[in-house]
Amino acid sequence: MQRVSSKRGSSAFWYTVPALAMTVAFFVVPLVYLIVVSLYKWNGLGAMKFVGLGNYTYIFNNANFHKALRVTLTWLASALFLHIPLGMVLSLMLNRRPKGWRFLRVMYFIPNVISTTAVSFMWYFIYHSDMGMLNGLLRAVGLGHLTRSWLGNTSTALFCNQVPFILYVGLTTIIFLTQLSTVSPELYEAAEIDGADGLRKDLYISIPMLKPAILTNVMLNGAFCLRTFEYPFLMTSGGPSNSTTNLALYIYREMMSANRYGVSMAAGLVTILLGVLLMTIVTLLQKERKVKL
Amino acid sequence: MKPKLTASCVMMYIFLYLMLIVMIVPFLWLILSSFRPNMELFSEPFSLPRHLSLANYSAVLASHPMFLYLFNTVFVTGVAAVIDVTVAVCAGYGCMHVFKGKGFVVFLLSLGLFIPTNAFLVPYYIMVNKVGLYDNLWGIALTYAGINLPITVMVVRGYMDTLPTELMESAHIDGATSRQTLIHIVLPISVPGIVTACVFVVIQCWNELLFANILNQSDGSRTLQVAIRSFLTTFEANYAYAFAAMVLAILPTIIVYSLLTNQIISGMTAGAVKG
Structure with missing residues (x-):
């Protein structure tokens, strides 16, 4: 397609300058700063001491960093295998236009407009061992022996951290639904004539059409999992015994509590590399799709 | 069906x-x-x-400046959203044209999408301190604008790319300057994309805790989220107060959402359609 060129070409560039300036200020400069200062030992106030890759050798030999990396990868897995599939199932169901689907769509989205801070806080009380809803519910249905201190237990704390994220699929569902709304009704009608039932229509028409939305959701939720900070910070403070400390909280702790700015930034760079890796994979998959079309 | x-x-x-x-x-x-x-x-x-x-509510309101926190949150969210949308609309308009080095510009503008910004905890903290905006609402607002710019540009530019270029060409032939074309032709028809981007930025900024927390020290620049966080420790013995404080903090979003449900849902829909 022919885009407008002419003499405006040069002036068009100037329209992008504010955005470029902000990108340089908020991404390029911090990135360079991060890379350079991660080579120093620094407590944030005193003199910086050059240690080369010392901070990186430190984190790669640090058991807590390994744990944090594993926790972050578990978060990514919860997005891929639980959150996104749940959103997909709900969108396929809503796409059959059951009674009240508009109402459900609106209600499912409510948790997405409420701050993660408030949600974490609320779930902290849901898991509360004495007055919490979860234990109360278990007692009420006669499963009192299952009650426990959900957030105080290394075997349950991490999953309990992730439950609100996994459940609140409003945005993910809407992205899927939007993609589904682009499927032409004739496809479904043709399938119906061929005798396909609801499940077959989902499997052979809807799900293949959802690929772009899946990639969008992997991108959005993956980015969320890499940066999520509120859930572990507020619900468990990273504990018990660091079982819920993810990379975001590790970076925060190294800076704010341990005053090891260099180590914090080295961990930051690892997080960025994970982000770049994730986004590159998604982008490549998107490109591949475009070529095929 | x-x-x-x-x-x-x-x-x-x-x-x-x-x-x-x-x-x-x-x-x-x-x-x-x-x-x-x-x-x-x-x-x-x-x-x-x-x-x-x-x-519980009167006790919370008596002991904490909740309306100040609310104002602070509205301020940082508003400033960030206005900056991001303005800058993104200009960038999107620029990218509707062909110019030298456009490929590199587009690459640079999408760079931020690849970066989980919480990794920039130390750099942002140092930068905000260096420009003297620590413990200042502008420091938080500008940081938010920076963090959310890539997604705003992506959504707005993505939408503008789908607009027919004939519109601009005919405006050009009629003798409109590029600024007039932007304001009178492109801007009005880009509203759905802008609304989507706005919804994204507002939800993100309203709910952000990490940077609001490290860039703040006093009540004057404390946002609602930082305030809720402090309730957990402040009201340790009295959960009922904490609940009331949380409801006060989430009430504005619930009210706005229930008033604008259709715009928000269809806004998200318009932005997400292209994938």
């Missing part, structure tokens, strides 16, 4: 409404609990409340 009442259909309804209950009931429990005295919460957390009162 009228679903018949088959077994699988019944299962579907059960699942859909079960999810609704799991998602919404905790919020209702929170709201109900915020009207109950603390003693009752502990002795019988689930029984129907016997005493409902606004006592």
Whole structure:
């Protein structure tokens, strides 16, 4: 397609300058700063001491960093295998236009407009061992022996951290639904004539059409999992015994509590590399799709 | 497609409404609990409340400047959204044209999408301190604008790319300057993309905790989220107060959402359509 060129070409560039300036200020400069200062030992106030890759050798030999990396990868897995599939199932169901689907769509989205801070806080009380809803519910249905201190237990704390994220699929569902709304009704009608039932229509028409939305959701939720900070910070403070400390909280702790700015930034760079890796994979998959079309 | 009442259909309804209950009931429990005295919460957390009162709310409002926190949050969110949308609209308009080095510009503008910004904890902290905006609402607002710029540009530019260029060409032939074309032709038809981007930025900024927390020290620049976080420790013994404080903090978003439901949902829809 022919885009407008002419003499405006040069002036068009100037329209992008504010955005470029902000990108340089908020991404390029911090990135360079991060890379350079991660080579120093620094407590944030005193003199910086050059240690080369010392901070990186430190984190790669640090058991807590390994744990944090594993926790972050578990978060990514919860997005891929639980959150996104749940959103997909709900969108396929809503796409059959059951009674009240508009109402459900609106209600499912409510948790997405409420701050993660408030949600974490609320779930902290849901898991509360004495007055919490979860234990109360278990007692009420006669499963009192299952009650426990959900957030105080290394075997349950991490999953309990992730439950609100996994459940609140409003945005993910809407992205899927939007993609589904682009499927032409004739496809479904043709399938119906061929005798396909609801499940077959989902499997052979809807799900293949959802690929772009899946990639969008992997991108959005993956980015969320890499940066999520509120859930572990507020619900468990990273504990018990660091079982819920993810990379975001590790970076925060190294800076704010341990005053090891260099180590914090080295961990930051690892997080960025994970982000770049994730986004590159998604982008490549998107490109591949475009070529095929 | 009228679903018949088959077994699988019944299962579907059960699942859909079960999810609704799991998602919404905790919020209702929170709201109900915020009207109950603390003693009752502990002795019988689930029984129907016997005493409902606004006592928790008046205690919270008396001891904390909640309206100041609310104003602070509105301020940082508003400033960030206005900056991001303005800058993104200009960038999107520029990118509708062909110019030298456009490929590199587009690359640079999408760079931020690849970066989880929480990794920039130290750099942003140092930068904000260096320019003298630590513990200042502008420091938080500008940081938010920076963090959310890539997604705003992506959404706005993505939308503008789908606009027909003939519009601009005919405006050009009619003698409109590029600024006039932007303001009178491109801007009005880009509203759906702009709304989507706005919704994204506002939700992100309104709910952000990490940077608001490290860039703040005093009440003057404390946002609602930082305030809620401090309630957990401040009201350690009195959960009922904490509940009331949380309801006060989430109320504005719920009200705005219920007023603008259709715009928000269709806004998200318009932005997400291209993938």
